[in-house]
Amino acid sequence: MTDTRYLVHGVFWDGPAPAAVAMPGEPGGGLPVLRLQNLRFHESRLEDRAPEDTGGTFTNMPLDAGTRLGFRLAAEGKSCLGHHRVHGPADRDHVLCPALAPAVKGSQCERCFVLDDSRLIHDFHRGGRVPPGLRAYLMQPHWLYVATFAGGASKVGTASHLRKWNRLAEQGAVVARYVARAGDGRVVRILEDMLTRDAGLPQQVRAAAKAAALVAPAAAVELDVLNARLAEHARTLLAVAGGEGFEIVDERWARPQLSAGACAQATRHTYPHDLGTGTHGFRIDSLSGSIALAALDGSDLEFVVNLGQLKARVIELGDHGSEVPAVQEALF
Ligand SMILES: [Zn+2]
Incomplete structure (x- = not known):
């Protein structure tokens, strides 16, 4: 090797x-x-x-x-x-950087950043134009969740149906609950923005903060109570907002066994x-x-x-x- x-x-x-x-x-x-x-x-x-x-x-x-x-x-x-080219819900190409250029935009060069389909995801619900493959991906059902990390920092987020479980695993949530199932990725992002505005839930918790929190995680029971309360508040706001294209759910995310040790108090x-x-x-x-x-x-x-x-x-x-x-x- x-x-x-x-x-x-x-x-x-x-x-x-x-x-x-x-x-x-x-x-x-x-x-x-x-x-x-x-x-x-x-x-x-x-x-x-x-x-x-x-x-x-x-x-x-x-x-x-x-x-x-x-x-x-x-x-x-x-x-x-x-960069990624998205052709549908479960169909995408990962195109490697031909030049192996230095990464200047996160982990991409300028060229690959511009070519990346996922760059367009975040403007779709505000009327942004997307290519047909990405549109097919975005029009699949999506889940809205509230996730809580080891120090109590919490966020609202979305997961496509096919990545419903995996999205939270890669985020490193300690406890999380799904609060809505939306018919497509446009509706789910409108709901996400609404919860950020009305419940004060951010859409991102930085990796450095997650790592710092894992040095001394809060008690599991405290994090669960906090997450349950935030999720319940989110459901209440969703019910008040009403509207088409989604249903409120109350479903717990199952944390992988391999994460149990990291999330335990120590x-x-x-x-x-x-x-x-x-x-x-x-x-x-x-x-x-x-x-x-x-x-x-x-x-x-x-x-x-x-x-x-x-x-x-x-x-x-x-x-x-x-x-x-x-x-x-x-x-x-
Ligand atoms: Zn590149």
């Missing part, structure tokens, strides 16, 4: 919802993966491939409890992850090293969204590592270990 360079696309939770898992003993929610684009393949084929060839091979590394992750940052800065430490440089290695014990609870060799302490910070970075896998910080001595 050494010498093979990978571009990290991120942590993906694409498995079935826990309720859909038929085999006893199988992890609820399937296993998330760290999706890695093989760059050696990409680079060797850059010159002789056809323009329509997206040219990618991927390695999906399962992130189970006990997974050992060792790597070295192999390039400076971030590289473009390409004292932990923020991972002290910068994931943008150097070498790292740890054992993953639990995962909430893209944020791992990790153990370092030679230490009994738990560290919170935001694997989302690896997105769009180039790494080489290898047998590395992270240095145990001095925090250990300070405790005893």
Whole structure:
């Protein structure tokens, strides 16, 4: 595996919802993966491939409890992850960046950012024009949810029907409830905006805040009470608003088993090293969204590592270990 360079696309939770898992003993929610684009393949084929060839091979590394992750940052800065072309509810192409250009807009170069269909999603309900494939995607049923994170920060959000469960898994919610099922993605975003305006629920909780909260999560029962109250208030506002195209629901989201450890109350430490440089290695014990609870060799302490910070970075896998910080001595 050494010498093979990978571009990290991120942590993906694409498995079935826990309720859909038929085999006893199988992890609820399937296993998330760290999706890695093989760059050696990409680079060797850059010159002789056809323009329509997206040219990618991927390695999906399962992130189970006990997974050992060792790597070295192999390039400076971030590289473009390409763009998506949406053809329908379950049909999309991921077109890789032909130049592997530096990422200047989040994890995309300017060109791929402009070509990306999902850029248009957020203006659709305000009358923005979208291509037919994206329109078909947006016109599928959508779910409106209220999610609460480890420190109590909460948000309103939407999930397409096919990603109903997965969307909340990748967000790293500690507890969440669906409050409405909308006929399409336009109605659901109008309702989302209404709840932001009238209930004060934001539409985003930053990853850094989620990671900071996982260092000392609030009690599960408190978070559940808070989420239940916010969801109930949201349902009341939806009922008052009325209108066509949606129904109010009261349905709890099932958290994946792999997230249980991360969401439990415990004292932990923020991972002290910068994931943008150097070498790292740890054992993953639990995962909430893209944020791992990790153990370092030679230490009994738990560290919170935001694997989302690896997105769009180039790494080489290898047998590395992270240095145990001095925090250990300070405790005893
Ligand atoms: Zn690009």
